[in-house]
Amino acid sequence: MNNILVASNRGPVSYTCSEQGELTVRRGSGGLVSGLSDTSGDDLLWVCAAMSEADRQAARGARKGRLDPAGHGRLRMLDLPPATFDRAYNGVANSTLWFVHHLLYDTPVSPRFDAAFRREWAAYRDYNEAFASALAEEAAPEARVLVQDYHLTLVPAMLRSARPDLRVAHFSHTPWAPPEYFSLLPDDVAAQVLGGILGAEHAGFLTARWARAFTDCCANLLGAQTDGRGVTLGGRTTRLGVHSLGVDGEALWRRAHEPDVETCLAALREQVGDRRLIVRIDRAELSKNIVRGLAAYREFLAAHPEWHGRVVHLVFAYPSRHDLPGYRAYTAAVRQAAEEIRHEYGTADWDPLVLDLADDYPRSLAAYRLADVLVVNPVRDGMNLVAKEGPVLSRRCALVLSREAGAAAELGADALVVNPYDVLETARALRMALEMPEDERLRRGARLATAATSLPPRRWLAAQLTALT
Numbered sequence: 230m231n232n233i234l235v236a237s238n239r240g241p242v243s244y245t246c247s248e249q250g251e252l253t254v255r256r257g258s259g260g261l262v263s264g265l266s267d268t269s270g271d272d273l274l275w276v277c278a279a280m281s282e283a284d285r286q287a288a289r290g291a292r293k294g295r296l297d298p299a300g301h302g303r304l305r306m307l308d309l310p311p312a313t314f315d316r317a318y319n320g321v322a323n324s325t326l327w328f329v330h331h332l333l334y335d336t337p338v339s340p341r342f343d344a345a346f347r348r349e350w351a352a353y354r355d356y357n358e359a360f361a362s363a364l365a366e367e368a369a370p371e372a373r374v375l376v377q378d379y380h381l382t383l384v385p386a387m388l389r390s391a392r393p394d395l396r397v398a399h400f401s402h403t404p405w406a407p408p409e410y411f412s413l414l415p416d417d418v419a420a421q422v423l424g425g426i427l428g429a430e431h432a433g434f435l436t437a438r439w440a441r442a443f444t445d446c447c448a449n450l451l452g453a454q455t456d457g458r459g460v461t462l463g464g465r466t467t468r469l470g471v472h473s474l475g476v477d478g479e480a481l482w483r484r485a486h487e488p489d490v491e492t493c494l495a496a497l498r499e500q501v502g503d504r505r506l507i508v509r510i511d512r513a514e515l516s517k518n519i520v521r522g523l524a525a526y527r528e529f530l531a532a533h534p535e536w537h538g539r540v541v542h543l544v545f546a547y548p549s550r551h552d553l554p555g556y557r558a559y560t561a562a563v564r565q566a567a568e569e570i571r572h573e574y575g576t577a578d579w580d581p582l583v584l585d586l587a588d589d590y591p592r593s594l595a596a597y598r599l600a601d602v603l604v605v606n607p608v609r610d611g612m613n614l615v616a617k618e619g620p621v622l623s624r625r626c627a628l629v630l631s632r633e634a635g636a637a638a639e640l641g642a643d644a645l646v647v648n649p650y651d652v653l654e655t656a657r658a659l660r661m662a663l664e665m666p667e668d669e670r671l672r673r674g675a676r677l678a679t680a681a682t683s684l685p686p687r688r689w690l691a692a693q694l695t696a697l698t
């Protein structure tokens with residue numbers, strides 16, 4: 230039996246299947262994976278969803294005892310019917326809850342809570358049930374269970390009724406919507422999401438702002454009592470926690486100085502020459518605001534011909550959630566905006582913008598090291614670790630940062646903070662960042678790096694566990 234359990238939609242590994250039918254395992258990255266790498270042990274189990282056909286094959290093989298699914302540590306991948314997974318993950322989690330928390334709806338046309346949505350919602354309940362019953366089956370008496378994110382909001386309440394002995398925490402890695410936006414959801418759905426999380430003993434958020442939005446929703450929509458430290462409903466109190474997440478500076482630094490990154494760095498130096506480099510690194514994801522970021526670069530070039538030929542914007546926009554048409558269309562819009570800039574300003578010997586759509590981690594680490602300016606302008610973001618990784622890898626890189634990213638709460642004093650909708654303000658910030666004197670870059674950079682590394686994932690995880698002790 231397991232004393233510590235973690236539940237998240239995406240697990241620490243994923244599988245691919247070769248043409249010969251051979252399964253290969255790949256370790257993922259991200260805060261949760263690195264936080265848990267110190268905590269692995271016999272009494273920890275990670276429960277996640279099989280997200281692809283290869284994952285499902287691996288999960289089935291594991292059940293028959295033919296495969297160690299994790300390759301390290303202990304893992305249980307849930308092999309759900311593909312239609313259930315698709316409706317829960319793509320339909321509810323990524324097209325509804327993600328949109329609500331990031332304020333992404335185009336309200337004259339969406340959302341539309343119709344019969345198709347109700348089928349998705351039923352699947353989301355089934356998917357949450359599958360997690361809750363796997364956790365209930367695997368957990369030792371009084372075990373601690375860490376439930377992650379908007380995919381699994383119903384699990385805490387489900388677990389509480391199946392296994393009241395367990396100590397359950399829920400953590401939201403996203404922003405939380407203000408009540409007037411959250412209440413776009415049908416009343417019963419909104420109530421189930423809030424009530425699901427309130428099944429936990431502890432509800433964690435990345436910033437005080439997101440925690441406050443959650444308590445406002447509980448007060449306005451459910452009539453719960455709130456006092457800043459907890460939410461009380463029906464005589465039970467769920468404690469609130471604000472646990473920011475930073476980066477493991479040493480591990481990141483080591484990884485960014487390995488030979489594959491050095492090779493990419495040399496290639497990038499060759500490509501950029503002695504020009505200044507503005508970098509952005511994102512998943513091609515609607516909340517990341519890439520198109521407005523490119524519009525700001527275009528405005529900057531229009532207003533400052535003296536910079537023509539002297540600057541390159543390197544844009545990483547990795548594919549994400551491409552099962553959803555809206556995400557494919559967004560990637561196409563990014564590509565088009567980039568093409569327009571190249572067409573308008575490029576010359577025979579100057580390419581003002583380089584767009585990288587492939588997920589090339591070593592090349593993105595090299596870009597951090599070479600950057601003069603890092604742009605992070607999401608319309609809304611739970612935290613944003615790109616804003617924290619950049620300063621660790623270059624002390625002389627100026628940071629242009631959206632005030633709507635959770636990271637702004639910690640980095641705002643030394644970043645150039647912008648309203649992500651204000652393209653001209655962002656364009657001005659790009660210029661200030663490029664022209665920032667060297668001593669100021671270094672001073673701000675050192676403080677940014679300190680703030681970025683003060684709460685590495687291992688401390689974030691320890692705080693989650695302590696909150697349940």
Ligand code: G6P
Pocket residue numbers: 239378402403549550611
């Ligand atoms: C980002 C968010 C997380 C979320 C993850 C899911 O990293 O900050 O809150 O869980 O995306 O991404 P995925 O690719 O698994 O849909």
